[in-house]
Amino acid sequence: MPTVRPLTLFILAFTLGHWAAQASTRSAFTMAQVLKYPYATELASAEQGDVIAWVRDIEGVRNVWVARGPAFTPRQLTQYTEDDGQEITQLTFSPDGTQLVYVRGGDHDANWPAEGNLAPDPTSSPEQPLTTIWSAPLSGGAPQKVAEGDAPSISSRGQLAYTKDDHVWTAALDGQGKPERLFFDRGKDSDLHWSPDGSRLAFVSNRGDHAFIGIFAAKDQALLYLAPSTGNDVSPRWSPDGARIAFVRRPGDGGPPQPLLKQTPRPWSIWVADARNGAGRRVWQSPDTLAGSYPDVEGQANLRWGAGDRLIFLAYLDEWPHLYSVAVTGGAPLLLTPGAFMVEHVAESRDRRFMIYDANTGTTAGDYDRRHLFRVPVDRATPVALTSGDTLEWSPVSAAGDRIAFVAAGSQQPPSIGIVALDGKQRAALSAGALPADFPLTELVSPKPVSFNAADGTVVHGQLFEQADHQSAAHGRPKPGIIFVHGGPPRQMLLGWHYMQYYSNAYAVNQYLAAHGFVVLSVNYRLGIGYGRAFHQPEQAGPAGAAEYQDVVAGARFLQAVPGVDAKRIGIWGGSYGGYLTGLALARNSDIFKAGVDIHGVHDWSRLMDELAGKPETRYEKGDREEAMKVSWESSPDADVQGWKSPVLLIHGDDDRNVQFQQTVDLARRLDVLKLPYEELVIPNEIHGFLRSASWQRVDEATASFFARTFGVPSIQ
DSSP states (O other), X not given: OOOOOHHHHHHHHHHHHHHHHHHHHXXXXXXXXXXXXXXXXXXXXXXXXSEEEEEEEETTEEEEEEEETXXXXXXXXXXXXXXXXXXXXXXXXXXXXXXXXXXXXXXXTOSSOOGGGOOOOTTOOSSOOOOEEEEEETTSOOOEEEEEOEEEEEOTTSOEEEEETTEEEEEOTTSOSOOEEOOOOSSEEEEEEEOTTSSOEEEEEEOSSOEEEEEEOOTTSOOEESSOOSSEEEEEEEOTTSSEEEEEEEOOSOSSOOOSSSOOOOOOXXXXXXXXXXXXXEEEEOOSSSTTSOOOSTXXXXXXXXXXXXXXXXXXXXXXXXXXXXXXXXXXXXXXXOSSSOEEEEEEOTTSSEEEEEESOOSSTTGGGSOEEEEEETTSOOOEESOOSSSEEEEEEEOSSSEEEEEEEOSSSOOEEEEEETTSOSOEEOOOSOOOXXXXXXXXXXOEEEEEEOTTSXXXXXXXXXXXXXXXXXXXXXXXXXXXXXXXXXXXXOSSSOXXXXXXXXXXXXXXHHXXXXXXXXXXXXXXXXXXXXXXXXXXXXGGTOTTHHHHHHHHHHHHXXXXXXEEXXXXXXXXXXXHHHHHHHHHOTTTEEEEEEESOOOOGGGGHHHHHOOOOSSSOOTTHHHHHHHHHHTSGGGGGGGOOSOEEEEEETTOSSSOTHHHHHHHHHHHHTTOOXXXXXXXXXXXXXXXXXXXXXXXXHHHHHHHHHHTOTTOO
């Protein structure tokens, strides 16, 4: 047998490795393919009828689907066909489940409205878009446009109430006749709730520095305000018999200036008032502690009226966001969900005897970065798991007497609708439209849960996206690493598709990068949820000192040490708060972060002080505002821009109602002065959470292409 020389072996190995790498590249999916993931959202159910509805979004085409029990066979209710950027939100059934209304258009995740309350126009249409209410009878027939408006609520008598320009209006569900303002109230009205018998409407009347809970009964009767005070009252909830209303009270604006650089308790209380005469009394008062503060989580207090005249609410009293129950007559609250985990999305059973919720706990490794469903009686701390395993389940609703509908996903399987019995048995998936034929389901990786320590010892969690063969000789050299930082910041990235579509999009991009020559680490930095109050609400974070940035640096150090990662080629990307952290990383540590994609990030906190802390009062007392302005500036990327050496791609829609476009304009001018390289992608008329699939695809392809060009990764063209 002839001898094979070492040089021949090298050439053979290189040729085989090059061929394998090219084959791998050819088989890798495109960004367009992975962004075709179907997304289920806006899950809703009727109070009495056994029917559910949800929105299915695929490539920006949004449609309403319904399913009626007991079979719960899905049926497409609407027939929209365009990626037109018009949201479908606030699916609302009549109590008996015979009628469904929904809102089309608008921006329902904005921090502030556009000037003139203009609805977004992401397609740059010459026709002004409007936010409109539509109605669809479940017995059949095409949806009918009802009126321009928002926030619909349908009574048991079939009357529709909704808001328009901060007032309450009514219109016929069939779209016939002329809408009319239901009543006059000088406040800004919201949060509409009909009484069980459909005769009265409770609402919040915001008066600026205080707010009332009001009740409208008839045009010839005066509005009734419940236990009016100097407080800010929110979350009206009718008792099952319609005789009382429970609500949350927080202090009205005023008093001495609150410290801006030090956390102070934010007290709140639960009240119950007579719905006939307005007399009220306090049922429960929060303790004067940071843990007793008003909860900054999904649904906030999540106030519900349970069976046995018990009120259920969510609070951080034991340092975790948990459900509590208290008798309407008062007394100590009962912790219903003990343990080191967070309760997030909350619903109640039809008979009000159980609360249904999702939480980041379970028996499977890594469940702190998942969601599973549980039930608990309203009067006993005996939770029972309804789902488990390496999948994720969230947003439960009562679909029937003993059936719960929810959204389910996995590390590969995109979000869809599922059904499970209240005892955790008879779980089934609802088949509503097939996956696109070219969706790369089997090519997606399962991210790995990892943890590492920040400089101050804080334990930080993340998810690592890497191909199984990333260290193989076929790739020739170590791969570049990418840090992803989420926005919010009260968010948590998960071991699978996310319950917020913005972050499911980010998950798809991280999957794409992992399949095309990168190793990605998604960092769940402090200020995020899921790991307790001290992690969620740390001192000296954000504009008060950017303490969370050390978690990002720790993530980069961890990623640099992952076998097969090129420690000298680390990039970072993120949107919103993630854009802020991306800018901070490039300004402070261009020695670590060699490139970044900054999507609608904050670059100067001091410009946002009025939004963060309120406009300064014209009075002698100033508090620590001047010091807070200084610290907020020092916590900003702009303050350290002299150290910025790495290339960056700046992305922003100029109709952003969460982070002003000015933040990116200002940074670009500073980079110009320093003659630092940057690229721009500006999308006219798009908002913060890009409304069109076409916009997301442009942003995501630009992100991947920028990193590929900067780091010399040939698998992305």
